[in-house]
Amino acid sequence: MKDTVKVGIIGFGTIGTGAASILLRNRDILRERIGFDIDLKRIADKDITRDRGIKVPDGLLTTDADEILNDPEIDIVVELIGGINPAKDFILRAIRNGKHVVTANKALLATEGNDIFAEASRSGSEVGFEASVAGGIPIIKVLREGLVANRVLNIYGIINGTSNYILTRMTEEGTEFPVALKEAQKLGYAEADPTFDIEGIDSVHKLTILASLAYNIPLSFKSVYSEGITKVTPLDIGFASELGYKIKLLAIAKAVDGEVELRVHPTMLPKDYLISKVDGVFNAIFVEGDAVGATLYYGRGAGALPTGSAIVSDIVDIARSMRFNAAGRVPVIRTGPSAMKIRKMDDVDSMYYFRFSALDKPGVLSKISGILGENNISIASVIQKGRRVVGAVPLVVLTHTAREADVAKALKAIDELPIVTDKTLFIRVEGKEG
Ligand code: HSE
Numbered sequence: 001m002k003d004t005v006k007v008g009i010i011g012f013g014t015i016g017t018g019a020a021s022i023l024l025r026n027r028d029i030l031r032e033r034i035g036f037d038i039d040l041k042r043i044a045d046k047d048i049t050r051d052r053g054i055k056v057p058d059g060l061l062t063t064d065a066d067e068i069l070n071d072p073e074i075d076i077v078v079e080l081i082g083g084i085n086p087a088k089d090f091i092l093r094a095i096r097n098g099k100h101v102v103t104a105n106k107a108l109l110a111t112e113g114n115d116i117f118a119e120a121s122r123s124g125s126e127v128g129f130e131a132s133v134a135g136g137i138p139i140i141k142v143l144r145e146g147l148v149a150n151r152v153l154n155i156y157g158i159i160n161g162t163s164n165y166i167l168t169r170m171t172e173e174g175t176e177f178p179v180a181l182k183e184a185q186k187l188g189y190a191e192a193d194p195t196f197d198i199e200g201i202d203s204v205h206k207l208t209i210l211a212s213l214a215y216n217i218p219l220s221f222k223s224v225y226s227e228g229i230t231k232v233t234p235l236d237i238g239f240a241s242e243l244g245y246k247i248k249l250l251a252i253a254k255a256v257d258g259e260v261e262l263r264v265h266p267t268m269l270p271k272d273y274l275i276s277k278v279d280g281v282f283n284a285i286f287v288e289g290d291a292v293g294a295t296l297y298y299g300r301g302a303g304a305l306p307t308g309s310a311i312v313s314d315i316v317d318i319a320r321s322m323r324f325n326a327a328g329r330v331p332v333i334r335t336g337p338s339a340m341k342i343r344k345m346d347d348v349d350s351m352y353y354f355r356f357s358a359l360d361k362p363g364v365l366s367k368i369s370g371i372l373g374e375n376n377i378s379i380a381s382v383i384q385k386g387r388r389v390v391g392a393v394p395l396v397v398l399t400h401t402a403r404e405a406d407v408a409k410a411l412k413a414i415d416e417l418p419i420v421t422d423k424t425l426f427i428r429v430e431g432k433e434g
Pocket of ligand 1: 134135159160161162163189197202301302303
């Protein structure tokens, strides 16, 4: 039986520094807890001169990833460079060299993970990816192990801290989106190129991974519908609030009639839901199982130490499995076909918030409601106040459950009316039907 497990980290950025610092400073406590030693043997990065604020033992750093990938002593390779290439190549080489892998690379797993998991299953390697979704929240373990007894009915996730921070600022201070984005960038919560976060793509990566575990389906990145937060305005946040809702960028997975819906978009959620109270950079994931009922997981979805905590938990899990020759004990991602289909977005049912920009004239409401009725869309409530926005008045309508394809058809017809001055803004609404 091995008494030491050796680890190599490739990528000494923010997360690599977090993981390394936990492994170094908590080595004793880990040894006490698990009964053997986890030895951080090597860290590779292109830049090994920059001060990261942690002291690493002499001789640990290298600029050559091959010194980790080809070292027969190293048992676990931790990939923390991000991006698709060369990360994918490093992971596949590590697996082919008989090593286990830990990664935080959600973009890589969501888009290329089926190849990686297939290779890992052929080679008997473990791939740990707790850090790929929601940073320090152990949601992967929850879905793989804690809730394994359940049929997952639905998942609602606030899994992008950047967008949640921006929406929180817009909600609390009435800030316009571009101003809130700049603020997030200044504080280091948003990248210089924030596209993945604000367009919902980062949430799609994470939802792809969660859905694969929850519904035992292959990673299906291309089938997830996505809309970002760039069109959300303080005006809509204000109307949503009057109607009793908050706007969140939500990642949704739902089992419906033998199919699964997978979508990421701004969503109006009843203010009194616990998840609606998750603000700032925090993440939360609501999971409802047929046996357990409603559960909620909350914490920091990013940052060196929270993400490092998830990485080290994967290292420990793998080390424990290795010690008892039980690698592969918990099956991970399904790579073969599955009977579960992903529902087409056109077939999704939801409630909707519409903000029409219409001239303030008699008959406008009846024209709009007529088109909604013709398309099987029933109105639940209407707000019109004299808030003139350059000549037009916002007319806000909340609907009962309607079908996405019917909504697209109705809005196209409404936006072509001469009395309608601007494209209709719509936001999907979750919660109990009023
Ligand atoms: N940009 C991501 C977020 C980082 O804001 O959640 C963690 O994946």
